[in-house]
Amino acid sequence: GCGARSQQSTSKEGGEAGGGASDEKIIIKFSHVVAENTPKGQAAEMFKQLAEEYTNGKVEIQVFPNSQLYKDEDVLAAVQQNNVQLAAPSTSVVTKLYPQWTLFDLPFIFKDEAGVQAAMESPEIGGKLFTMLEEQNLLGLAMWDNGFKQTHSNKKIVAPADFKGQKLRVMSSKVLEAQFKSVGANPTPMAFGEVYSALEQGVIDGGENTISNVYSQKMHEVQKYITMSNHGYLGYAVITNSDFWNGLPEDVRTQLQKALDETTAWVRDNSKRVNDEQLAEIKASGKTEIIELSEEERQAWVDAMTVIYSEFEGEIGKDLIDAAKALW
Ligand code: LMR
Numbered sequence: 001g002c003g004a005r006s007q008q009s010t011s012k013e014g015g016e017a018g019g020g021a022s023d024e025k026i027i028i029k030f031s032h033v034v035a036e037n038t039p040k041g042q043a044a045e046m047f048k049q050l051a052e053e054y055t056n057g058k059v060e061i062q063v064f065p066n067s068q069l070y071k072d073e074d075v076l077a078a079v080q081q082n083n084v085q086l087a088a089p090s091t092s093v094v095t096k097l098y099p100q101w102t103l104f105d106l107p108f109i110f111k112d113e114a115g116v117q118a119a120m121e122s123p124e125i126g127g128k129l130f131t132m133l134e135e136q137n138l139l140g141l142a143m144w145d146n147g148f149k150q151t152h153s154n155k156k157i158v159a160p161a162d163f164k165g166q167k168l169r170v171m172s173s174k175v176l177e178a179q180f181k182s183v184g185a186n187p188t189p190m191a192f193g194e195v196y197s198a199l200e201q202g203v204i205d206g207g208e209n210t211i212s213n214v215y216s217q218k219m220h221e222v223q224k225y226i227t228m229s230n231h232g233y234l235g236y237a238v239i240t241n242s243d244f245w246n247g248l249p250e251d252v253r254t255q256l257q258k259a260l261d262e263t264t265a266w267v268r269d270n271s272k273r274v275n276d277e278q279l280a281e282i283k284a285s286g287k288t289e290i291i292e293l294s295e296e297e298r299q300a301w302v303d304a305m306t307v308i309y310s311e312f313e314g315e316i317g318k319d320l321i322d323a324a325k326a327l328w
Pocket of ligand 1: 090146191213
């Protein structure tokens with residue numbers, strides 16, 4: 001790869017006064033696909049500020065939001081090749097390398113945000129999934145929350161039968177495809193950056209995403225309905241290149257980890273707030289109707305969609321699925 005460390009001279013003609021300080025600046029490129037006013041976008045900026053501060057400028061974090069550098073389908077290879085040093089793709093993206101990660105895509109597998117946290121912190125779930133990454137020169141540094149996904153469309157979707165024939169965008173994940181096939185919809189994998197225009201042009205009818213992803217992309221402006229289904233979870237694995245990370249000077253690594261831990265705590269405490277505030281904005285815009293499901297209506301979704309669990313016991317591992325269910 002091209003290497004993340006670049007010689008950057010801080011001296012101007014005649015050299016540094018004082019001398020002695022290393023002039024080697026470590027550049028860390030951080031690629032992600034969402035907008036800056038999302039939980040992940042804000043976290044990336046916060047991490048940049050803290051990391052640069054704690055390392056006294058030894059490190060420069062260059063954040064590239066909005067798929068400026070890589071789409072999700074290419075970003076892990078880019079990390080492996082050290083073309084970028086940090087990425088925070090949704091767990092669904094990791095399923096291409098490790099199908100076990102589709103655990104996080106299973107509809108209704110987690111009770112609530114606390115359940116997701118418990119899964120991420122559990123050695124049998126989060127621990128196991130993170131350890132796998134190291135086989136492929138990747139290192140998982142943190143899990144960042146976004147939140148539960150809602151269902152958006154130009155058709156009012158309340159009962160499972162309403163899904164019939166709906167062309168719905170999904171992230172690239174077999175579980176997400178199976179989830180929508182289970183209710184008769186037509187799942188369409190597509191890169192995040194292409195979703196808004198596909199909705200606008202009617203290439204797809206709708207999709208599933210968190211409110212912050214819908215709002216920041218203005219999807220609600222081209223969608224008549226959002227059903228508050230909370231059917232699946234969207235969170236992120238913050239991933240670096242193991243060789244790069246292990247090759248950092250120890251003090252730098254310690255400070256970066258500290259910056260990351262503080263950022264992770266912030267995301268945990270604020271992702272729901274960001275989503276809730278943006279839901280209020282969507283409501284205020286009057287551009288789309290928000291549909292709340294009754295207990296019975298939601299249960300009908302659970303019954304229709306969770307039938308896919310058994311189909312994925314082999315790929316994900318029954319032990320992982322059982323460990324997640326045990327957290328309820
Ligand atoms: C999506 O593709 O819908 C999301 O994974 C985007 C993101 O990173 O939140």
